[in-house]
Amino acid sequence: MATRTIKVDYLARVEGEGALFIRLRGETAEEVQLRIFEPPRFFEALLRGRAQLEAPDITSRICGICPVAYQMSACHAIEAAHGLRVEPAVRALRRLLYCGEWIESHLLHMVMLHTPDFLGFPDALTMAKSHPDEVKRGLRMKKAGNAIMTLLGGREIHPINIKVGGFYRAPSRSELLALLPELEWGLDAAEALLRWTAGFSYPDFRREYEFVALRHPDEYPMNEGRIVSSAGLDIAAHEYDAHFTEEHVQHSSALQSQRNGRGAYLCGPLSRFNLNFDRLSPRARAAAEDVGFVPPCTNPFKSILARAVETIQAFDEAARLVRSYDPPTVASEDVPCAPGLGHGCTEAPRGILYHRYSIGDDGLITDAKIVPPTSQNQRCIEDDLRAMAPVLAGLSHKAATARAEQAIRNHDPCISCAAHFLTLRIEQVEA
Template sequence: MKDIEKDLTIPIIARVEGEGALHLKIHEGKISQLELSIYEPPRLFEKFLEGRAPNEVIDAVARICGICPVAYQMSAVQAIEHIFEMKVSPWVHEMRRLFYCGEWMESHGLHIHMLAAPDFLRYPSVIAMAKDHPDIVKRGLHLHGLGLMLMALLGKRSVHPVGACVGGFYAAPKISAVLEVLAQFKKSLPLAQELVLWSASLPMAKVTQEFTSVCLRHPQEYPMNEGRIVSDRGLDIDISEFDNYLKESQVPYSTALQCHLQGKSYLVGPLARLNLNHHLLPAEVHDILKEGNITFPTQNMFHSVIARSVEIYYAMLEAIRIMENYVYTTTPHTPITPRAGIGFGCTEAPRGLLWHRYEFNDEGLVASSRIVPPTSQNQARIEEDLWHSLMAYGLDHSDDDLRFHSEMVIRNYDPCISCSTHFLQLKVDRV
């Protein structure tokens, strides 16, 4: 076995958002080549945003990702408000946070139950898993549904919501509508606590690895819409400095763009956020972490599923806090005064840092745009993790086992490949 060369290809990675593949070459018991291939076709968003008016951008960028449209809208509004030198009201600040809570719950809920949990419990899909574990699946779908409800409260629908605009929201939700959602959230809070404890009890490998976590950090808030970009290795920069430190490049064995921090791969997403911001979580979250014997920071990538559960619980607490303090307003957005300039927006999408840069011209239209989605930033990290994890797992496992393990490693990152603003089709060299 040792002296033969073998190829292992996963032509379609199931249970990820968007389409990707993995090609692995093993030579004399060692990995000689490993390529995570993204074959999601490019959609050229950055070009067709050119010439568009501010609020057209908000409606357009939602279409980058059906799973995290709020993230794209929030990074874009921030960048555009930066250019127009607008300051939004405290009401808008809170409502944007509420909107984001909904998307975290929706996206994490979908990932944990439909994409990741079948791995941990060894089922091919959530449908098969539901036959043996109906209560777990129903609890997950319920929490996921609450996230959808919250997105619809402010956006009228959960996929490509229509409520957000530059300066705030088109309209404020009625108090009665908020109270209705609030009641559901309060009633369901214990389910999120159960979810955290359940996710911590899932069978997972106790393997740690070296990696750098990168995310936003705000002095008082667990990061969503605001903050500086920080790492656990001392990075601490303004979002406008992103380009100076986080470089997109091509790697010799593939054509996919990857992002590196000073030449090294890094992690973005829920685990990175918890590693760097766990101290900002409220006491209720710390209590449940203690109860489940869960500690952050952690360098075990499989703990990502726990991080997502913790963020669902946090998002519910945060949403309850905001809804309890809700006041109706007749000025849900500040008016726009377009001007030329360059601006940056960076928010914490469910999968991590989502960075936008726009330039507007004198007519108040987009002159140029750049969007760096989280999965392009995680890509180098995923490949590095696969090298590490597959060697640790043992390459003498059967092809099926290696395939299963690789998919599980990839799914820890919840790669959302459909944000194909920046992904390249890869030519896979099959030997």
């Protein structure tokens, strides 16, 4: 029987450095590796001996695309260690900030990185020549997300205004209201973006996943909630370590997570959508139903639709939060310089991001654990490629490589985050 190798030595349009290697024997994948060669940066080690209040600033540097996610998980974990609660207005500002990051990150992925796969372009800039309006609209939406982060955070990449306990300075009502016209435009634009992407041609591929996401009693999950799954998991963040294990495999500088006793699981927009459809705003839910996109969806190529629905949700929520904003009485709570153990899990654009900190008497971190979404999805990505083997075997080398890369991008892997990503090789062995 013939074997064939599909390989991509340095994957494009993903964040960070990764490679793909697939060896096919006939229609079976003998070996699938999502190789992460991003150099390790040892964040968990270098956090030891740093002040607890430094954790949001330091961990934000793990990822320039989703720094807010790192800041939010770090803040929640350290606040949990001290039993600290922030006031509702601070909580609302954090949610608004997260809406900004979801918009920025989802638009970057949808328009700049993923739609070129569906429409057959090497990148968005080339795509802009034949689809100028869609690309310009995408950039304007992305800018609206960045504007939220710039106002609340000081800047869109590595915001400086976020601290354990709250914010250095809470914005005034008039500063926030200035965002409103563009958020209202963005809501309409996000609906148009969903209709556009819903018209793409999707590979017919479905697979059974265990979807994992946060779930909150009455909100679409961002900062808070229990960790739930489509297989019945329902735990608090502090129970994470008892249910999930990270494993170190040779082909990756990112650790791979698995659910104890079950194996691979999927987090991210498709998981949140499937597990929290009932928590979407009426407008986001109606838009999804209008294009026939309803749960359960087990086609990973349609994750782009979940991102589009979440973009509607984020614009809708952001506008609502801006309209109802009443500044907090204090921008931040004082954080005690005391020992503690805290866990935090929030929904980064790519999925759940878990942080755990042990803090000593002097307020210094003695131990840290960080599990980014891409580490959690890495095994699922490899399993997707394994399941696609019969289809890949029937395609030309060029088409098979393109399809495999597209399948990887379905999960918007962030290799910078994970290495703690990707080159594609497809190897076909002739027998």
